[in-house]
Amino acid sequence: MKKLKGTLLLFSPLFCLLLGGYEAFSQDTNTPELYLEPIFKVNYGDATADKPQSKSWTNEHGQWLVVGDEDGPKLLKKDALGWTGQSAVNRAWQTLPSRADVWSKGDEVQIVFVGECALNVVQMRYSKHRKGYKQRRSGYLPIPKDCNDIETATITQDSKNQFWVCADMNGKIMVWHSSNGKDWSEPFTLADDINNDDISLIVTLKGQVSVIWSNQNTQSINERIHIDGDDPDQWSEPIVVQEGDNNADDHLNATVFENGEMAMATKNSVDVINQPQFVLRFRDTKGQWTNIPYENLRTARSPSRPIINHIRQGRIFEVHTVRNRVNNRYFISVNEIIRKGDGWEFKELIQLKTEINGKNGDVTSSKAGFLPDEPKLIFFSDDLGHIYSFDLDTIL
Template sequence: MRKTHLLILFTLFNLLTISATTWAQEVPTPELFLTPIFQVNYGDATADKPQSKSWTINQEQWLIVADEDGPKLWKKEGQRWTSQREVNRAWENLPSKADVLNKGDEVHVVLVEACDLNVVKMVYSPGTKQYKHQWNAILPVPAECHSIETATLTQDSNNSYWVAADMNEKIMVWYSADGEDWSEPFPLADDINPDDISLIVSLEDQISVIWSNQDTQSINERIHYDEDAPQVWSELRVVQQGDSNADDHLNATVFENGEMVLVTKNSVDQIGSPQFVLRIRDRLGEWTNIPFENLTAEHSPSRPIINHVESGQIFEIHAVKNRVTNRYHISVNEVKKKNGGWEFKELVQLKTEINGKNGDATSSKASFKPEEAKLIFFSDELGNVYSFDIDHIIKK
C-alpha cells in the first residue's frame, strides 16, 4: 500500500514538474501598445540606418527627427515632448536625416538627403536648459554624385571629426580638424552595390569604417589610426564573406574596455535560417560572428540596432513584420553571454494601433548610463514617432 502511495505521489510530482516546465516555455512575450509622443509631416521620421538620433544631458532627453521642411529638435519636458522652435527655424530646408554626436555641452549633427551633406553644431546652456544653433557647414560633394543614402559622424582621440557615407557605389570619408572646415571626400571602397551603406565608429586611438558589399557577400572594414595622416588607412579587412551574409543594415555599440559589438542583417532570407549576425570585435581587431533571429513563416525581422548599459547589459532592438497579418511590432531583446555562447531573450513586443509599417528603431550613439533613462525610438509611415524606456522592463 505504501509503495502504491509513493508511486502516486511520484507520478503527481512528475506531472506537476512537466506542466510547470511546459507552462514556463509557453509564457508569451509581454506586449505593450504605445501611443505617439508626437507627429511630424514626414513618414518614417526616425530613418535611416544606421543613424543615432537621441542623447541625454543633465538627465534631459533630446531627439532629432526628419520633417518636411528640415530636421527637427525635440526635448522631453515632463511627460511631453516639445519642438525647439529657435533651433528648428535655423535648420529650415536643411537635409532631414540626422546622425548625432554629443560630447559635453556640444552636439554635432551630420544631415543627409540625396547628394547634400551638412554638419551643424549646437551648444547647450545649463542656465536656460536649451541648445543654441552655432553654425552650419556644407561638406564638399562631387558634381557627379547621383545618390547618398545615409551618413554617420564620429570624433577621434585628437578631437578631429569624420563623416562616412555611401556615394555612387563607393564608400567615402570626409575629415575636419574643427568640425566646420571639411576636406574633399576620398574613397575607401569603389565596388559596392547601390543598396549598400557604411558606418563610422570611434575606437581606442583609431577610427573604424564598416560597410556591406552585397555584390561580394561581405562585411568589410578599414581602419585609420589617429596618429596617421587623414588619407592613410589600413588595407581592407574582411569581417566575413560568403553565404549571403551582407545586407545594408548596420549598427554598433562600443564597450568601455574598447571592444565593439556590431549587429547586421544578412541576405539569406530562408525560412528557419538566421536573419541577423552579432559581430564582436575585440581590442586587437579580431572578429567573432554569431548568427541569430530566424526568419519564420509568420515573422520577418529587419533593421536591428544595438546598445548597452555601462554596467554591462546589452540590448538589441529590431522591427518584425507579421507575414500573415502585415502588422509590425518592435522586438526588444537582452543579449547575454552564457555557457560559452550567447543568449538572446525577448523582453517585450512594442505595438501600435496603425496597420502600416512601424520601424527604423534608433537610440543614442553613447551607451546608456545605469541611472538614466534608456530610451529607444521608432516611427511609422504616417509621421508618428514613438518612444520606450527599457528601464520599464529591466527594473520590474
C-alpha cells in the same frame, strides 16, 4: 477585447501591472506585449530613419531627439509636458535635409544631415542662460559633381578631437575629415566596388576610428581602420569581417563597450524560412571578429533593421522591427543579448506595438551606452509621422 487607453491590451488571463496598465503576452512566444501611444507627430513618414543612425542623447540638461519633418528636421526635448519641439533651433533648421546622425559630447553636439546628394554638418552648444541649444555653425561637405545619391551617413570624433563623416555614394564608401568641425576635406574613397544598395558606419574605438560597410557584390562585411593622429588619408588595407553565404545586407548598427570591444547587429541576405536573418558581429580589442547568426526568418515573422546598445559596464540590448507576414502588421522586438561562457543567448523581453495598420520601425537610440542611473530610451516611427518612445528601465 477591451482597450485600456494609453497602456496595454489584454489578450490573455495571465497578466501583471506595468506602468499603471496591463501587460499581455504574445501567443507564439509568451512575450509581454505593450501598445504605445505616440509622443510626437510630424508631417513626414519614417521620421526616425535611417538604419545606422543614432538620433538621441541624454546629458545633464535632459533627453533629446532629432526627427525628420517636411519643412526640415526637428529637435525635441523631453519635459514635464512630454516631448516638445525646440522652436529656435527648428527655425534655423528649416530646409535642411531631414535624416540625421548625432555625436554628443558634454555640452557640444555635432549632427550630420543627409540629403539626396548633400551632407550638412551642424554644430550646437548648450546654453545654460537660454536653457537650450544654440546653433554655432552649419556647413555643407564637399560633394563630387557626379553624385547620384547618398543613402545615409554617420559622424564621429576621435581621441584627438578630429571629426569624421562616412557615407555611401555612387557605389563607393567615402570619408570626410575636419580638425574643427567647420572646415571639411574633400572625400577620401575607402571602397569603390560596392552595390548601390550598400551602406557604411563609422565608429570611434580606443585610439582609432573604424569604418565598416556591407558589400553585397562580394557578399562581404568589411572594415578599414584609421589610427588617431595619422594623416587623414592613411587607412589600413580592407579587413574582411566575413565573406560568402549571402551574409551582407545594408543593415548595420554598433555599440562600443568601455574596454574597447564592439558589438554590431547586422542583417544578412539569406532570406530563407527557418534560417537566421541577423548576425551579431563581435570585435575584440585586438581587432578580431566573431560572427554569430541569430533570429530566424519564420513563416509569420520577418525581422529587419536591428540596432544594438548597452548599459555601461552591464547588459546588452538588441532591438529590431518585425513584420507579421500573415496579416502585414508590425511590431518592435526588444531583446537582451547575454554572454554565456563562449556562447551567446538571445532573449526577447517585450514586443512594442501600435494601433496603426501600416509600417512602423526605424528604431534608433543613442550612440553612447546607457548610464545605469539615467533613462534608457529607444525610439521608432511609423509611415504616418507618429514618433514613439520606450524606456528600457520599465522592464529591467
